[in-house]
Amino acid sequence: MAPRSGSKRPSRSAPDASALSRITSRRVPPGGEKRSLAEVACDEIRKAIREGRIPTGAHLTEIDAAAWLGMSRTPVREAMRRLQSEGLLLNQPFRGALVMRLDVEDMRQMFEVRELLEPAAAAACALRATESEIDALHEVLQREAKVLRNPAALIPLNRQFHDLIMEAARNQFLTKSIAAVYSLIPLLGDSNLLDEPHARAAHAQHLKILKAIRARDAILAETVARAHVRHSLECRLARIEGSRQTS
Amino acid sequence: MAPRSGSKRPSRSAPDASALSRITSRRVPPGGEKRSLAEVACDEIRKAIREGRIPTGAHLTEIDAAAWLGMSRTPVREAMRRLQSEGLLLNQPFRGALVMRLDVEDMRQMFEVRELLEPAAAAACALRATESEIDALHEVLQREAKVLRNPAALIPLNRQFHDLIMEAARNQFLTKSIAAVYSLIPLLGDSNLLDEPHARAAHAQHLKILKAIRARDAILAETVARAHVRHSLECRLARIEGSRQTS
DNA sequence: ATTGTATACATTGTATACAGTGGATACACT
DNA sequence: AGTGTATCCACTGTATACAATGTATACAAT
Numbered sequence A, B: 001m002a003p004r005s006g007s008k009r010p011s012r013s014a015p016d017a018s019a020l021s022r023i024t025s026r027r028v029p030p031g032g033e034k035r036s037l038a039e040v041a042c043d044e045i046r047k048a049i050r051e052g053r054i055p056t057g058a059h060l061t062e063i064d065a066a067a068w069l070g071m072s073r074t075p076v077r078e079a080m081r082r083l084q085s086e087g088l089l090l091n092q093p094f095r096g097a098l099v100m101r102l103d104v105e106d107m108r109q110m111f112e113v114r115e116l117l118e119p120a121a122a123a124a125c126a127l128r129a130t131e132s133e134i135d136a137l138h139e140v141l142q143r144e145a146k147v148l149r150n151p152a153a154l155i156p157l158n159r160q161f162h163d164l165i166m167e168a169a170r171n172q173f174l175t176k177s178i179a180a181v182y183s184l185i186p187l188l189g190d191s192n193l194l195d196e197p198h199a200r201a202a203h204a205q206h207l208k209i210l211k212a213i214r215a216r217d218a219i220l221a222e223t224v225a226r227a228h229v230r231h232s233l234e235c236r237l238a239r240i241e242g243s244r245q246t247s
Numbered sequence C: 001a002t003t004g005t006a007t008a009c010a011t012t013g014t015a016t017a018c019a020g021t022g023g024a025t026a027c028a029c030t
Numbered sequence D: 001a002g003t004g005t006a007t008c009c010a011c012t013g014t015a016t017a018c019a020a021t022g023t024a025t026a027c028a029a030t
Helices: A017-025 A037-050 A062-069 A073-086 A104-128 A131-146 A151-168 A172-182 A196-214 A218-246 B017-024 B037-050 B062-069 B073-086 B104-128 B131-146 B151-168 B172-182 B196-214 B218-246
Strands: A089-091 A097-099 B089-091 B097-099
Touching (some): A037 A073, A062 A073, A073 A089, A104 A151, A104 A172, A104 A196, A104 B172, A131 A196, A151 A172, A151 A196, A172 B104, A172 B172, A196 A218, B037 B062, B037 B073, B073 B089, B073 B097, B104 B151, B104 B172, B104 B218, B131 B151, B151 B172, B151 B196
Antiparallel strands (some): B089 B097
């Protein structure tokens, strides 16, 4: 079937330029691995939603997204399906997808679940975290303290703090459940942390949580974490109430 | 571009047979809506995994699945991606997917989350369920009582009972979180309910939960539901311990 | 014999072509 | 004018073709 003659091609003696250019043009993204177009599409759409470039409630078609991202419909379709199962997009059979729109009641439900899961994660973390994980938490909070006036820089640190706690909780299902809720938070609008007083309050609560974890006091960690979630909800509700009056 | 002549097709005067057959051959599945092939594939694969026809740890390729299901790779691929994000399949880039394999530690983590979520759902249900929803719960338990000796029939009823509680809890995120965990239970092997004593115990616990809900006693509902989850875990652990000795 | 290299093969990732769907629009009829 | 019907159109759902990838195997050189 295949030509089997021994000396089929003396490739050693003919390193052609096209092969070289193919190698050198392969740029390795600093992130490390080579990502499929579907993953790229997924991240790009997610980012665009988070940054509000695709507004809540917008209608998104596969064709438009494919043109925008410069790829064919196939990987875009795959990405949209994934975002749909994450709850970021609402699929309408044959009619594209809508960027999910959450109302105040949805927010209440989200925080009800967060109030359940995050304290449990903090408690588990207090019981199971290694010393080096606790050090890592400490380091993140030190960096938080340095950027309290720059809320935009605070958001990834906040996320990192919560991620480290979940990882130390040693429960992949708990982690996934919280992650599922977290991924929808961008749909709620601007973070509380963009407001400096709220940022300071959140940081202070983080310190309390870390202290409880370091003391291996699971009950206290749970209690403080619950207060943290509640405070976050109250801030959002207050802001919504406020903006309703000004508008 | 498009032929625009007015009388393009006199379809009224020529009701051809092919059109008729197309109409009559459109079978509406009793479930109601017309489902896409991707959904069919998703359900079929899920069912095959649940029934053990595709064993845990098996290697599944898009091509094989497409041939098996009698459709092209595209909808199969979509289904597999979905099952992957549900956690039923483990994707290996360029190398197909494995049916996820859960060990005892995974089971412990799953039940840790269930012990968190299901009691909360029961409590919320006690607070928020309508009378007709409580009646529906009652009806399911009556049907349970009738088939206690037929465990296979018990499983869907058990599932229905838990689904009704979640629905009455009025929290879509709580529902989704529990559903995410539930979908992985088939990976743990045979249900406890296949054993008649366990089935009777579970039914008795369901009755207690319903009683607490009917009394609108959220604390009690939560407590009983937690005991129910714990009991379920203990049964599974005991069975594993037992089978380890016999094997 | 062992190691390094190249080729073959199976399978996934991506693009494209085509059929099917549902809404919108234009038209006829009352 | 208002209502019902047929046609059009943009888009999705599905199939298929092609490129890219990773593993396994065969071969050559030492």
